[in-house]
Amino acid sequence: MPCPAPTPDQAPILPFRLEALTPLNHEVLRLELSQVAGSPLTYREGQFVTVRLPDGTTRSYSPADACRGDRRLELHIRTLPGGRFSTWLRSAADCSGAILEIGGPYGECVWAPPATDGAPLLLLATGTGIAPIRAMLARHLPHADLHPVHLYWGGLDQPDLYLRDEFAALALRHGHFRFIPVLAAPAGPWAGRRGYVQAAAADDLPSLEGARVIACGSPAMVEAARTLLVAACGLAPDAFHADAFVAQAASPAPSGDASLCLEVARPQAPARRLAAPPGSTVLNTLTTAGLLQGVCGGQAACGTCRIGIDPGWRAALPPAGRKEARLLAALESGPDQRLACQICLEAPLDGLRIELP
Amino acid sequence: MTTQAISSPDQARLEGVGTAFDPERLLHVRSLTRQAIERIAAAIQPGMFEEDAVEMARDLLAEAGMLRGWHDVYVRFGSNTTKTFGAPSDPGVVLGQDDLFFIDIGPVWQDWEGDGGDSFVTGSDPDKARCAADARAIFHEVRRKWLAEGATGRALYDYAVSCAAARGWVLNMDLSGHRIADFPHAAIHEGPLAEADFSPSRLLWVLEIHIRHPSAAYGAFFEDLLLEDDHF
Numbered sequence: 001m002p003c004p005a006p007t008p009d010q011a012p013i014l015p016f017r018l019e020a021l022t023p024l025n026h027e028v029l030r031l032e033l034s035q036v037a038g039s040p041l042t043y044r045e046g047q048f049v050t051v052r053l054p055d056g057t058t059r060s061y062s063p064a065d066a067c068r069g070d071r072r073l074e075l076h077i078r079t080l081p082g083g084r085f086s087t088w089l090r091s092a093a094d095c096s097g098a099i100l101e102i103g104g105p106y107g108e109c110v111w112a113p114p115a116t117d118g119a120p121l122l123l124l125a126t127g128t129g130i131a132p133i134r135a136m137l138a139r140h141l142p143h144a145d146l147h148p149v150h151l152y153w154g155g156l157d158q159p160d161l162y163l164r165d166e167f168a169a170l171a172l173r174h175g176h177f178r179f180i181p182v183l184a185a186p187a188g189p190w191a192g193r194r195g196y197v198q199a200a201a202a203d204d205l206p207s208l209e210g211a212r213v214i215a216c217g218s219p220a221m222v223e224a225a226r227t228l229l230v231a232a233c234g235l236a237p238d239a240f241h242a243d244a245f246v247a248q249a250a251s252p253a254p255s256g257d258a259s260l261c262l263e264v265a266r267p268q269a270p271a272r273r274l275a276a277p278p279g280s281t282v283l284n285t286l287t288t289a290g291l292l293q294g295v296c297g298g299q300a301a302c303g304t305c306r307i308g309i310d311p312g313w314r315a316a317l318p319p320a321g322r323k324e325a326r327l328l329a330a331l332e333s334g335p336d337q338r339l340a341c342q343i344c345l346e347a348p349l350d351g352l353r354i355e356l357p
Numbered sequence: 358m359t360t361q362a363i364s365s366p367d368q369a370r371l372e373g374v375g376t377a378f379d380p381e382r383l384l385h386v387r388s389l390t391r392q393a394i395e396r397i398a399a400a401i402q403p404g405m406f407e408e409d410a411v412e413m414a415r416d417l418l419a420e421a422g423m424l425r426g427w428h429d430v431y432v433r434f435g436s437n438t439t440k441t442f443g444a445p446s447d448p449g450v451v452l453g454q455d456d457l458f459f460i461d462i463g464p465v466w467q468d469w470e471g472d473g474g475d476s477f478v479t480g481s482d483p484d485k486a487r488c489a490a491d492a493r494a495i496f497h498e499v500r501r502k503w504l505a506e507g508a509t510g511r512a513l514y515d516y517a518v519s520c521a522a523a524r525g526w527v528l529n530m531d532l533s534g535h536r537i538a539d540f541p542h543a544a545i546h547e548g549p550l551a552e553a554d555f556s557p558s559r560l561l562w563v564l565e566i567h568i569r570h571p572s573a574a575y576g577a578f579f580e581d582l583l584l585e586d587d588h589f
Contacts, residue, residue, distance in 0.1 A: 038552075295541045296427060303425050327425065
């Protein structure tokens with residue numbers, strides 16, 4: 001049982017000191033951290049960790065460099081105006097030298113070359129979804145010359161592709177590696193590809209039989225890529241790899257994801273209105289706000305995240321799956337009670353009203 | 358490699374319990390947990406899909422009033438027995454005629470947490486039978502060291518590594534013991550027993566032994582509370 005679990009409730013927590021904070025563009029910061037105690041954190045490139053600030057705010061990010069077991073960690077963090085994490089990070093005078101708690105690693109979206117020599121490996125990223133891709137390439141690219149490796153990195157405009165020169169240089173050094181930057185809305189001159197990464201890749205690689213795809217970035221891109229590449233390019237469905245968490249940490253897709261709103265009523269406390277990225281669960285949103293902590297890691301096993309749903313919203317929710325329904329029944333729940341860990345916030349649930357126990 | 362020490366002055370804090378703590382109730386939920394594991398194992402047959410076995414396990418736990426768990430229900434078949442806690446199983450694994458499987462459950466009964474695991478074999482493959490038996494045997498070797506010497510958590514797992522190696526297995530140190538108490542589990546210390554530099558108290562810690570074959574794709578798991586001989 002416990003220790004490394006795929007969600008951030010049960011893994012060992014290790015203290016790291018924030019050593020340096022460097023802007024990479026107008027909204028992305030590079031965090032350089034050093035571990036100050038405990039066995040050196042090890043991870044497989046592509047996995048993610050949780051970062052807990054001194055005020056309890058927790059977020060998930062993928063290390064942006066190969067794991068060297070040297071107690072150092074590099075994270076790329078996209079800041080959001082007014083966000084708690086972002087506000088804390090931007091106040092560099094206060095946070096430099098601060099101790100952050102790092103949990104993990106979690107996730108299974110790691111380097112997965114095709115089974116057949118010569119078949120391509122396609123890497124897709126938007127925004128800071130490039131961080132785990134960068135870590136994978138640092139570890140594996142020099143030894144992966146049995147497969148052509150194609151990286152498509154997308155953003156709205158040129159500043160979003162803050163490591164463009166680094167990947168262009170990497171392509172010059174490794175003949176089996178191609179880097180294709182893609183912009184959805186360049187404001188100035190742009191001679192490169194336009195549109196979305198999945199469309200550009202599908203145009204360039206019309207047959208993906210035998211290929212593997214790793215996608216990191218906005219949930220909109222990940223789902224669009226999965227659908228398009230399987231339907232149009234013959235990609236085997238199980239050859240598409242993505243980590244669901246990335247939805248929380250990555251940049252918004254060029255398709256224009258917006259934050260969703262969650263209205264939270266609380267007994268004997270003021271109501272709260274929370275912002276949530278599409279694709280996050282109600283539990284993640286409540287945990288981030290410090291309002292509710294699950295125990296079982298979002299597995300619909302413990303029931304500690306049972307919440308009330310405003311009756312007017314009941315019909316908007318997808319019905320409970322078998323596992324959730326069985327636990328709700330065992331807990332003798334009413335018709336308006338659900339498990340927060342099982343409700344994924346998407347656009348139709350914008351404004352969802354819930355009540356905490 | 359240096360590792361973080363949990364020193365003895367921290368013991369009282371790390372062994373804290375909640376308001377519902379009750380040794381007798383904990384022993385009772387332990388008994389229910391062991392019974393549930395045996396019932397689940399008895400219902401598993403070669404030819405079953407692992408996913409169906411997990412659903413069946415949940416049904417049996419629901420019947421026993423223990424559907425709620427502080428962690429998920431794990432039944433692992435065949436090559437999935439090498440996967441560590443929380444890692445998703447490869448889908449569609451069918452239990453073979455000469456195969457190995459394990460069960461890991463953490464049921465909550467009323468206000469108390471149980472936690473237990475055990476491994477079982479089908480058929481007569483001697484290596485797999487030995488693997489399952491060794492997970493249990495290593496558990497007791499380590500437990501007896503705790504009883505005899507009052508060894509620290511760190512020393513117990515150093516010893517577990519050597520016990521596993523002596524029998525030809527590799528020990529998974531990601532599963533290296535943890536606290537147990539009254540529900541909810543989140544209220545208690547979540548660090549591993551293997552990093553405790555004090556001798557753990559009875560009834561408050563579980564000892565986990567997850568071994569795997571050094572090269573073949575199978576392993577075995579055993580888990581129970583640290584208790585005296587007369588509880589086994």
